[in-house]
Amino acid sequence: MQPATPDHPEPLQAYGQPAGGWGSIKAVALSVVREGAPLATAKALRQQNKPGGFACVSCAWAKPAQPHLAEFCENGAKATAWELTDKRLGPDFFAGHTLAALRGFSDHALEAGGRLTHPMRYDAASDRYLAVGWDEAFAAIGAELRALRADDPQSVVFYASGRASLETSYLYQLLARLYGNNNLPDSSNMCHESTSVALPQTIGVPVGTVALEDFAQTEAIFFFGQNVGVSSPRMLHQLQEARSRGVPIVTFNPLKEVGLLHFANPQSPREMLTPAETIISTQYLQVRNGGDIAALTGLCKWLVEADDAAQAAAAPRILDAAFIAEHTQGFDAFAEQLRAARWEDIEAHSGLARAALEQAAATYAVAGAVLGVYGMGLTQHRQGVANVQMLSNLLLLRGNIGKPGAGICPVRGHSNVQGQRTVGITEKPELAPLDRLAQIYRFEPPRTPGRNTVATCEGVLDGAVRGFVGLGGNFLRAAPDTERLEAAWGRLQLTVHVATRLNRSHLVPGRAAWLLPCLGRIEIDRQGSGPQTVTVEDSTGCFHASDGVAEPADPGLRSELAIVAALAQATLEPRAEVPWARWTHDYASVRDAIEATWPDVFKDFNARLREPGGVPKPNPARERIWKTESGKACFVLPPAPASEHAPDVLRLMTLRSDDQFNTTIYSLDDRFRNVWGTRMVLLMHPDDMAVRGLAEGDAVLVHGVADDGHPRRLPGLRALPYDLPAGSVAGYFPECNPLVPLGHHAEGSQVPAAKCIPVRVERLERATP
Known part of the structure; x- marks a missing residue:
């Protein structure tokens, strides 16, 4: 282990490869070599997310009843190598290092020391x-x-x-x-508590309603603020299958993430040996940081007004009127608010053109069953609860809760x-x-x-x-x-x-x-009665058995x-x-x-512990049984848009790299964004850089703008031009956490609003040519 050293980023260029493919295989191989214990890791990977094996210690994505030959993704493989490393931190190490000295190490260097x-x-x-x-x-x-x-x-x-x-x-x-x-x-308090607060009010359960088999029956998928290529890459198998059936995938995300653009399946010989790949998103809308409610309002407004026009022309309805009448309450007030919404306000707050939102709404309108998939890009906002409830509103308009191929799907992180x-x-x-x-x-x-x-x-x-x-x-x-x-x-x-x-x-x-x-979970847990089995719950509410397969690190x-x-x-x-x-x-x-x-x-x-595909948890909303106060699903009126900050204030969102799981940093590289050897970068729109007189690689100081008596400053970042909406900037988690005020959290759930932090940016020094 070595202390942190100054970072020197290389120039940023577009990543020209798909998620998966040879890039993924190379990344896994490098991780295994870096951690050592290649034989133990290879053996464990064959049993990962499979009957008689262990549940992945990385993300919580669902485990299929019929697993793939390799039922692990790049990040899952890295997590396995990380746990089965042959590196050790024993008493001798601590005898040679004071805690004061260790605090000078980077997050990566600390964890890289081993078990x-x-x-x-x-x-x-x-x-x-x-x-x-x-x-x-x-x-x-x-x-x-x-x-x-x-x-x-x-x-x-x-x-x-x-x-x-x-x-x-x-x-x-x-x-x-x-x-x-x-x-x-x-x-959960830091990520999906907004879901746990929002959904009981709208559909009567605190979790999503989607089962893995719904992906095989859906007719459209709408993504909001979820980076599948980094957060849950195994889902790419379901997305690839859906795309092979011609299912449109519409994505709302400020950054164009590689996993939501294109994918080459490492288990497909054709895609590995040819330039073949799967285009994931059929429409990609780069919504402004904090603009999700406005974007969802635009979708819902188009649907309601299209339905009004259909009724006036005695044409088939756009909305599922029978579902709304039998299963919901609050529609009339919601529809009136949508009709009164102004398109110029929607465009300004979302950062999206009306035509793009209308195209996405039209895609939604002709699909018989739609999945709404989202991650912390919706939940970690001041209006995170309202974000989730607006997505629920969208799905309720056409009865997309409680039928095959449809539902709301929050994607959890921890396993x-x-x-x-x-x-x-x-x-x-x-x-x-x-x-x-x-x-x-x-x-x-x-x-x-x-x-x-x-x-x-x-x-x-x-x-x-x-x-x-x-x-x-x-x-x-x-x-x-x-x-x-x-x-x-x-x-x-x-x-x-x-x-x-x-x-x-x-x-x-x-x-x-x-x-x-x-x-670790991958290790054999021997107690008095013999090796033990533990259980976990995945994002779709199924319980799975997990058995250790490797000898303990000590x-x-x-x-x-x-x-x-x-x-x-x-x-x-x-x-x-x-x-x-x-x-x-x-x-x-x-x-x-x-x-x-x-x-x-x-x-x-x-008795049911080892059922193929897991033991499903009861979910009344999947059966259209609404455990709300009224006994019906509820449309919830969205709040007024948040007030705008001063023109020089930017909206910072925190990100994870492709070589990271939560606060665990596997390496300082992020190949999907072509950031190498550092995490101390600030991704900015070129126009925002120009206004501040910034050139690529300039050192910047980022100021928090919260007026609570506590100044917050983060030096040491380098500005890099990137394809994201003007007014929005992005930096890595947890490095940017000092800029998140404790009081800057989601209303109703208190999830830290790390996806939309108001900041100012100033240049410290010109980059060295």
Whole structure:
């Protein structure tokens, strides 16, 4: 491992190849070589997302009942190589590095050091992590947690990243509630909480309605703010099949992402040996950052007015009038608002021409079944909840919820983030089965709302949060307002991190701090009853079994579930009703407990565990049963467009590179955008560069413009011209997180609005010729 060094970007040029193809194969090969352990990785890849194998530790895209020969994508393969690396970070490494020195390393360099092998305790006197035994660590952490609980059980937060299994997550939420709080923020708070808030109001469920088989029956697909080539490349198989049937794909995204332009299937000899490829998007609309509601308003307005004209001419209706009458409410008010909307306002706010929006609406109007697919490009906005509800409105206009080939499809990132919510990881007590937990485990669960991500950050800043337990993830780096939060983090009394690799969050310890290394999901988890199976939930609401296939990185590693159970036993009073030891011995008994807690959702869970394609979770909206207050699907009126900023203010969106998974940076390259050897770039429209006197490669200083008394500045970026809408700029996550104010979040869901951050940009120095 080496400290970060100054970055020198090469000139930006258009990437001339499709997603997939030889470029993907080369990227996977480089990743495997970089991480080592090629034989173990190759063996594991053959079993990835397949029966008897393991569920990918990268994205949460659905697993088909009949898997492909290689049921993994480029990013999934990189994640597997990353976990099965032969690199190790043991006690000797930490003995040679203070935390102050390690904070000078880049995010990439920190994680590139390899797998953690020993439990570690922070020693303030030497500013180093020191190796400790497991029993010592659990006893000390338990004592700290008991002391904090005696003072105020609300002062400790139990954070979960989206990777822990259903079994581990169930134990984790029970630990928190037995401890005395609902402080269970998770990565949903940072990404799809806008979905979880929006959809119950419109269709009565907090998740999407699309099953994998709907892609084979759809007649049109509309994409909004989801980069399939980076975030969920296995979906490209479904998109390629749809395109082979002539299905149009209409994409709304500020940047032209390669995966949504063209794809060469690495499993197709014809496409690998010839110039053949599949054009993915049939129409690509580069919507302005923050312009999604305006764009969706334009689509809906055209449909309503076309339907008005059809009725006046006694022609066939454009809208599904029978569906609207039987299954929805609020249509009349929604239609009136659309009729009153002005096209000049829609064009100005969306950045799109009326003709382009009308063309997309006409495509939608003639399709009998339409899928609406979206990602964080809709959710991470001030109006993220309203964005999702406008997409729902669009689908309801033609009955595209609850019929084959149609539905709304939020694409989750972490491989089990949706499943964690299903088994109780939520700060909202009304969403957890507290009465059932009280009955089974004979205690009174806390009924006070817990802290989500934003509230956790607020508690760290004002001192109300004194302890933080992190089940995976890199919270301090992923959260908004990074510099303010990091400055306050060291005041915490206790920090505990369960992790596989070292990351930035581990280097800002509380007064008492522990680092607990765990098994990865790909590794064989041997407990008293033998090798264990865990389960996860995919983006389409199907539960899948996952079995480790590789030997552990170190014989002393413990599973996430075993660590959570041991922490609970060290912290809580023994209760006969809560069999932590038995659960650790046999994970099937945890699944029995999950079924007992949610008998309708997990009926016959252990018996059905290995059903091909997964065990589907009940989804009333798929059956056109609306669990809303009115018993009908609801049209929701969109809010007025957000007020415009001053002319010199730009809208910054954060991005992931193709060599990245969330805060994990596999390399400093982004081949799809032709950015090499650096992540410290700001992608800008050439006109915005010209106005500010910027040339390609100039160093710039980016200022946040929030008027909250906290100046935010990010130096060290280089301006690069790029094809994106004027007024919009883009930079990488998490490097740009210091510019996201804690209060700049989605209304109603508090998801950090990282896709539309108001900033100013100024030149620092001219690039060297």
